[in-house]
Amino acid sequence: MGPPRVAIVGRPNTGKSTFVNRVLGEERMIVSEIPGTTRDPVDTAVVVDGEPMILVDTAGIRRRGAIERGIEQYSVLRAMKAIDRADVAVVMTDAVEGYTAQDAHVIGHVLDAGKGLVVVLNKWDAVEKDEKTADDRLHALRRDAPYLSWADLVFASGKTGARLERVLGEARRVAEERYRRIPTAEVNRVITEAVRDHPPSHVRNRLPKILYATQVAVAPPTFVIFVNDPELIHFSYRRYLENRIRAEHGFLGTPIRLIFRQRVNEAAARRSARPRRSARRAGTATRGGKRG
Numbered sequence: 001m002g003p004p005r006v007a008i009v010g011r012p013n014t015g016k017s018t019f020v021n022r023v024l025g026e027e028r029m030i031v032s033e034i035p036g037t038t039r040d041p042v043d044t045a046v047v048v049d050g051e052p053m054i055l056v057d058t059a060g061i062r063r064r065g066a067i068e069r070g071i072e073q074y075s076v077l078r079a080m081k082a083i084d085r086a087d088v089a090v091v092m093t094d095a096v097e098g099y100t101a102q103d104a105h106v107i108g109h110v111l112d113a114g115k116g117l118v119v120v121l122n123k124w125d126a127v128e129k130d131e132k133t134a135d136d137r138l139h140a141l142r143r144d145a146p147y148l149s150w151a152d153l154v155f156a157s158g159k160t161g162a163r164l165e166r167v168l169g170e171a172r173r174v175a176e177e178r179y180r181r182i183p184t185a186e187v188n189r190v191i192t193e194a195v196r197d198h199p200p201s202h203v204r205n206r207l208p209k210i211l212y213a214t215q216v217a218v219a220p221p222t223f224v225i226f227v228n229d230p231e232l233i234h235f236s237y238r239r240y241l242e243n244r245i246r247a248e249h250g251f252l253g254t255p256i257r258l259i260f261r262q263r264v265n266e267a268a269a270r271r272s273a274r275p276r277r278s279a280r281r282a283g284t285a286t287r288g289g290k291r292g
């Protein structure tokens, strides 16, 4: 894994340009030409805590006010392309205005793309607050957007520079989470205990059986769970298993994927061994016929 590639995105006026300009102006984050780290001239290498990081598509966000009405559509498309080229998206939201449908739309694209996510509640300097405000905000946000339960949320201010480095530090951490692997034995332990604590219930008189699980990919972490019939796995049970994996292994800030695959159990496979073999012969004959 090379330096993490981080896209700063979000709806207009949430403070992306201010944030990026501030990062580029910080001496501690000396912008350096790090050989082989940028694939595109609009990407910028920065140094955060002594480690390189690539800010993706800074050309699209650096100049304040450069994006005007009429080419708004273009900027949305551009943001989506930036997300696709990144490992992690830092989604800027405006803490003064609160969470909007447009913010949810951007985040939806990040999740669909399987990228890491850091949500910034920016302009925190301009929010009237007491000791409880931050907690109240987090609570409200997780209620309005339950899919953010595992997201990494940071209060920050591009204007004052508050938690600028924290935002980028979290982006790096999320990028690493995205590449984490859990050994198969451990995945099975978590899933087995989850099933024991709360077995799936019958669906149309049939009992879902969870047989075996393994992590098959990273970026995003992807788990295949073999079951007797994927159709029997209810959406809420899928979410329960995802929550159990997260409860023990975190993956804070990264989407994880669960794929349910059918696997006939061994006894059933043996019982149906004979008809299966003849079916295979028929299949071979057909393929041979096509070739000839």
Ligand SMILES: Nc1nc2c(ncn2[C@@H]2O[C@H](COP(=O)(O)OP(=O)(O)O)[C@@H](O)[C@H]2O)c(=O)[nH]1
Residues within 6 Å of the ligand: 011, 012, 013, 014, 015, 016, 017, 018, 019, 061, 064, 065, 092, 122, 123, 124, 125, 126, 156, 157, 158, 159, 160
């Ligand atoms: N109070 C406050 N205002 C901010 C902050 N960041 C940006 N702004 C203001 O918000 C407006 C939009 O900022 P800009 O960086 O151009 O947003 P962009 O459209 O996302 O690039 C400008 O008036 C900024 O001065 C912040 O952290 N706090």
Ligand SMILES: [Mg+2]
Residues within 6 Å of the ligand: 016, 017, 018, 060, 061, 062, 063, 064, 065, 066, 067
């Ligand atoms: Mg801008």
